[in-house]
Amino acid sequence: MDKSEMVVKKELIDSAAMGRAITRIAHEILEKNKGTEDLVLIGIRTRGVPLAERLAAKIEEIEGIEVKTGILDITLYRDDLSTVAQQPIVHRTEIPFDITGKKVVLVDDVLYTGRTVRAALDALIDLGRPLQIQLAIMIDRGHRELPIRADFVGKNLPTSKTEVVDVNFKEIDEKDAVLLLEKS
Amino acid sequence: MSLKRKDFLGLYDVSAEEINQILDTAVAMKDILTRTVKKVPTLRGKTVINLFYEPSTRTKFSFNLAAKRLSADVMSISKSSSSIAKGESLLDTAKTMEVMGADVVVIRHSAPGAAKFLADNISASVLNAGDGAHAHPTQALLDIYSIKEKLGEIAGLKVLIVGDIAHSRVARSNIWGLNKLGAEVAVAGPQTLIPREIEKMGVKVYSDLDQALENVDVVNILRIQMERQESGLFPSIREYREIYGMNAERLERIGKKAMIMHPGPMNRGIEIESSVADSPQSVITEQVKNGVAIRMALLYLLAGREIDNEDLN
Numbered sequence: 001m002d003k004s005e006m007v008v009k010k011e012l013i014d015s016a017a018m019g020r021a022i023t024r025i026a027h028e029i030l031e032k033n034k035g036t037e038d039l040v041l042i043g044i045r046t047r048g049v050p051l052a053e054r055l056a057a058k059i060e061e062i063e064g065i066e067v068k069t070g071i072l073d074i075t076l077y078r079d080d081l082s083t084v085a086q087q088p089i090v091h092r093t094e095i096p097f098d099i100t101g102k103k104v105v106l107v108d109d110v111l112y113t114g115r116t117v118r119a120a121l122d123a124l125i126d127l128g129r130p131l132q133i134q135l136a137i138m139i140d141r142g143h144r145e146l147p148i149r150a151d152f153v154g155k156n157l158p159t160s161k162t163e164v165v166d167v168n169f170k171e172i173d174e175k176d177a178v179l180l181l182e183k184s
Numbered sequence: 185m186s187l188k189r190k191d192f193l194g195l196y197d198v199s200a201e202e203i204n205q206i207l208d209t210a211v212a213m214k215d216i217l218t219r220t221v222k223k224v225p226t227l228r229g230k231t232v233i234n235l236f237y238e239p240s241t242r243t244k245f246s247f248n249l250a251a252k253r254l255s256a257d258v259m260s261i262s263k264s265s266s267s268i269a270k271g272e273s274l275l276d277t278a279k280t281m282e283v284m285g286a287d288v289v290v291i292r293h294s295a296p297g298a299a300k301f302l303a304d305n306i307s308a309s310v311l312n313a314g315d316g317a318h319a320h321p322t323q324a325l326l327d328i329y330s331i332k333e334k335l336g337e338i339a340g341l342k343v344l345i346v347g348d349i350a351h352s353r354v355a356r357s358n359i360w361g362l363n364k365l366g367a368e369v370a371v372a373g374p375q376t377l378i379p380r381e382i383e384k385m386g387v388k389v390y391s392d393l394d395q396a397l398e399n400v401d402v403v404n405i406l407r408i409q410m411e412r413q414e415s416g417l418f419p420s421i422r423e424y425r426e427i428y429g430m431n432a433e434r435l436e437r438i439g440k441k442a443m444i445m446h447p448g449p450m451n452r453g454i455e456i457e458s459s460v461a462d463s464p465q466s467v468i469t470e471q472v473k474n475g476v477a478i479r480m481a482l483l484y485l486l487a488g489r490e491i492d493n494e495d496l497n
Contacts, residue, residue, distance in 0.1 A: 073212065076224040076254075076484075088486055089205075090212040126221040 006164055006181035012157060013178035015170075018138070021154035022051070025136055026058035027151050033103055036063055040102045040133065042070045044120050045091055047109035050169035051138060055107065070095030072106070077119035093123070100128035105152075109167035113139040114148035139178060141165050187485045191303040191310040194319035195360040207329050210474070217476060226299035230487050233286040234260040235278065236313070237268065241474060242311050242448055243322070247290050250479035256287075256487075262297050274298065275305055279426060282306050282403060288486060291315070309486045317351050318449035322482065324357035324446050326475040327355030328365065330467050331402055333474070339366030344396050346428060347455055348377040348417075354447050359385050370421040372396040373428060376417040389401055392459060393428050399440050404445040408455045421454055431457040435465065443467055 013021070033039050036059065043052030049071050056067045071094040078088070106120055117135060124133060136152035141159040155178075159165060164181040168174065187202055193250035195203065216224055232251040236244050244260060251258035261277070263269060268277060278289055288309045291299050296318035303310040314320040332338055343362055347369045349355045362369050363386050370388040371378060378389055397403070408424060418424050430444065444456075444466040452458045462466055 076212075076216075076226040081226060082229060087487070090209050090481075090484065092212045092215055124224070126224070127219065 003041050003164065003166065005184060006166075007184040008165070009182045011177055012139075012165070013155060018062045018176045018178065021138065022054050022058055025152045025154060026055050027090045029055065029063065029105055029134075030059060030134065032134070032151065036067050036080050036125065038101065038103050039105065040068045040070065040089070040097065040099065041105050041107055041136075042072050042095060042099075042124070044106065044108040044116060045071060045073045047167055047169060047172065048072075048107045050171040051109055051136075051167075052105075052107040053171075054169075055105075055136065059162055068097055070097070070099075071125055072120055074116060074119040074123050077123045079119065080116060093127075095127060098128055099124065099130045102128075102130050103132045104130040104136070105134045105136050106135045109138050109169075110147075110165050110169070111140045111150050111153075112165075114144045114146035116170060117148050118146050134158035138167050190307075190486075191299070191312075192321060192482055192486060193299050193303060193310065195321050195357050195364070196319070197326055198321075198361075198364075200364045203325070203328070203364060206325060206478065206481050206485065207332060209485060210325075210329055210477040213480040214474065214477035215485070217473065218410045223253055223255060225255045226484060227251070227254040227487055230256040230287045231285050232256045232288045232290065232483065233248070233281045234258065234290045234313075235281070235292070235296045236260065236262045237274075237291070237298075238263075240313070242475070243292065246472070246475045247311075247313060247322075248477050250476050250483055253476070254483055256482055256483065261396055274302065278302050278306050278308075282308050283401075288483060292491070311482060311486065312413065315352055317353050317356070319357050319360075320353040321357050321361075322475065322479055323354050323481075324361045326352075326471055326478045327358055327404060327445055327447070328361050329474045329478055330445060330471050331443065333470075334467060335401060339364065341367045341401045342399060343367050343402040343404065344370045344372060344390075344400045345404045345406065346372045346393060346396075346430065347408055348412060349373050349406070349416045350377045350379045351409065351412065352406050354404075356385075358404060359387055363387075371394055371399075373437065374424070377412065394434070396436075397434060400438055400442055402443045402445065403430065403438065404447075405456050407447065407449065408451060425454050429455055429457065430460045432459045435460050435463060440465065445471060447473070 032116050040054040041056050043049035052069050056069045073091040073093045075088050076088045100140050134151040137150045137155040140156045166179040166181050168177045170176050211342050234247050286308045290311045290313050292313040293315050296316035298315045299310055299312035345355045372390040372393050375391055446468050
């Protein structure tokens with residue numbers, strides 16, 4: 001769906017609530033992994049990237065240890081390439097470390113059909129053999145088409161399929177906010 | 185966003201924007217070539233046919249590898265080992281390939297316009313891998329990619345192409361592409377091997393190599409074909425080497441920042457001295473690697489086009 005044809009129906013989460021969700025997820029990641037040993041965070045382009053950076057900064061604030069982050073581009077692993085009319089733009093994957101033996105937390109903004117995560121799992125496994133892969137997301141909006149679930153969730157938001165959940169980060173967008181968009 | 189075209193025949197009718205899109209896509213493709221698992225599933229189920237009517241090692245191998253890295257099914261047909269040798273026409277061969285499910289046909293042919301002819305007559309995408317002395321767009325793109333990778337920006341760079349410009353599809357394609365991206369292109373070679381009116385393509389012409397080498401950023405040295413000497417276009421190999429060969433002394437003069445390129449296969453000791461080919465300024469081996477990345481980018485971008493049946497006769 002083209003976001004330029006959509007109007008903002010309402011602001012679901014404001015900047016303060018987003019900050020609190022990120023703090024909580026950071027604590028949950030540390031709790032589940034019993035610290036930062038072998039832990040790495042990999043954000044899925046585009047908006048998984050600032051979220052992964054924020055989580056890493058928060059973890060460093062809590063534990064005083066820097067956790068490595070990387071960027072994953074899943075374009076070449078999409079399952080709809082033979083049906084889309086336009087080839088999506090391919091960007092680089094930037095993971096400057098070996099993921100073999102690591103506990104990888106895959107980070108994205110919205111979990112919806114699960115197809116992006118499926119592509120991301122294939123892309124990651126082509127890069128090495130992680131010890132574990134976990135999934136952290138800001139918004140779970142339901143409507144899964146694959147058996148995939150998140151380990152860490154900012155907020156569950158039941159939506160209709162005609163709506164779009166738009167997570168904004170001030171690094172890319174104007175400000176931090178989660179917006180619900182609808183066709184105008 | 186994909187290329188808004190069914191076929192890729194040459195750089196003459198491609199926009200700077202499209203060239204940049206191909207170069208950007210090739211950056212991500214090159215990363216794949218350095219991984220442990222050098223393969224992505226992107227073109228699963230697509231079929232690429234390499235139709236080579238002229239001998240070729242590196243271009244054919246490069247297209248083969250590019251298609252395989254993207255998980256396409258790929259088959260190569262060369263002139264001697266197929267029905268082409270029995271006299272089957274180009275169009276009949278290509279139509280047969282198409283009926284067998286080819287999505288992309290890569291063609292190398294000695295006749296200028298062969299790729300265009302195929303493109304007009306089959307619905308599969310056609311990628312020109314060299315047609316006579318006309319065009320060799322993937323070579324030019326990999327040359328431009330190699331320059332950009334080492335020197336950053338193409339606009340404003342001074343690129344000199346040395347050798348047999350008249351018979352060179354590599355020269356022509358480089359001139360089209362580099363001009364579109366804002367480089368200043370010059371050519372140098374014996375007057376018998378410089379096409380008349382080439383200035384109209386927007387290049388400077390030198391017959392004195394040493395004069396041409398003043399103030400260059402890139403020197404692209406073309407292969408000299410021995411049969412040109414036999415047909416009297418230059419007096420002797422020895423004389424060519426003296427006047428137009430890139431040697432250590434000339435390399436010294438252009439400095440450490442200049443780049444040396446050669447599309448291969450090289451005649452070491454004739455148009456390029458071994459010490460130049462293997463110098464730190466030479467990117468000749470990197471060009472080969474970049475060729476695979478550029479061809480992956482093009483296969484990816486072409487395979488995504490929307491098939492519009494109304495476009496076909």
